[in-house]
Amino acid sequence: MNVYADNAATTAVSDAALAAMMPCFQEIYGNPSSLHTPGQRAAEKLAAARETFAKYLNADPREITFTSGGSEADNQALRSAALLGARKGKKHIISTKFEHHAILHTLQALEKEGYEVTLLDIPPDGVVTAEQVKDAIRPDTCLVSVMFANNEIGTIQPIPEIGAVCHEAGVLFHTDAVQAAGHLPIDVQAMHIDMLSLSAHKFHGPKGVGVLYARRGIALTNVIHGGAQERGKRAGTENIPGICGAAAAFEEACANMEKNAAHLIPLRDKLIAGLTAIPHTVLNGDAKRRLPGNVNVCFEGIEGESLLLLLDAKGIAASSGSACTSGSLDPSHVLLALGRPHEVAHGSLRLSFSEYNTEAEIDYILQEVPEVVSYLRNISPVWDELEKGQRPHLI
């Protein structure tokens, strides 16, 4: 059996998204900036896609900017807010320790440019509190950026509460909603969100398409300079096929959100129960306050990459936060921020699902994972020491 359980990395393009894209290659191929009819047909497609995103985010179409993906949207959001802050002499930014690298590395770049960054600690349940944000806000804070849901451990952050705290203090609030969009309800008005990033390929849209929502009145700074596309805020001929596919996928995901969650949550909980029954295994992140399709556990005494390779050989495609899969000597910054010791974080496994996954697939995973874990523990000197009491169990 082949099971794709890495939907937090990327998803398959849906039939609806593909159908929306296909005419844009050979039929409606004009440049939306052109005055002629083929160009204007493409411009209509672009406008319709913009309206779709605005509708499901409860935003205005003029507040939607298409980008090359979530990372570009994150970069542009942070840079825009930073520049607006600097103009008022405010150069302090608040974020969290478990953001995506698109946020963390942009913040590092801003630090080199003279900004001060406070990264909030992550409580053991993987949910940052509005209180933490409130306590960190200073008179010179220009921006708070907290992700909607974490990409590794799936925990959902109290976005409306954090937004309210920011607005009360007069600070801009950005959220990286790459993992949440299409999976959780988002209302930028009700949730006090000033800026939001999302990426189409996380909800069965194509890769290479992202959206930056920015509340009207927030002047965006260009990351890509050039032509006057996207009201002059993002140069480059628009990726019309991708944008149309993204809009179709978003519409489909939002329309079926409750149904998909009702399908996924029982599967997720069944998998969590089954995996945490393996001795010395711990769930990462709160059991309930998490994305419907996210399971993330650490198995003590084994290393994640070897686990992934053996699962891959059994047809199961998953992900891990081990150092070997990150290409550095350190395991996932998310698991470390959550307080997992290095040796435990190396043994992490993330399984992430979409509505295309079935209960039979969950059962197959539950049949194979314990076997692989047990095999790897048997050849592990760390497990040997844990079992002999020469090394204390950490989980």
Add this chain to the structure above:
Amino acid sequence: MALYSDKVMDHFQHPRNVGKMDDADGIGEVGNAKCGDIMRMYIKVDHDTQTITDVKFNTFGCGSAIATSSMATELIKGKPISEALTLSNKAVVEALDGLPAHKIHCSVLAEEAVRAAVRDYYDKNNIPYGDELRECDGHCDTCHQEHE
């Protein structure tokens, strides 16, 4: 998976000489759990001929850590200690038809594990040895720098 050669995958999925050895003459352990790799190598030595008659390993680590351990045991099994000590990480990499650049340190660990097992055997039997059998300092970065 194209990350690894067929040989690496073979040794990873079907490791040779994997397991523990209760009556080992020398046991070497290198790496640390914090870095994500630990190799433990057990050797059985014929005292008269100074030959490694049997070898076993236990490894906590990624696919290439397991594969390099397995290959290293194959390369030293039945060999005189003097020959086993000449085993280089490069020889392990070549025998596996190559490793990705960021996995070279796994082959270094394998080399170090063999040397650590021999050192332990020498220590237990009061056999003197020189500086060339220095101890792994437990810092993965050190080897990363030196061997690549």
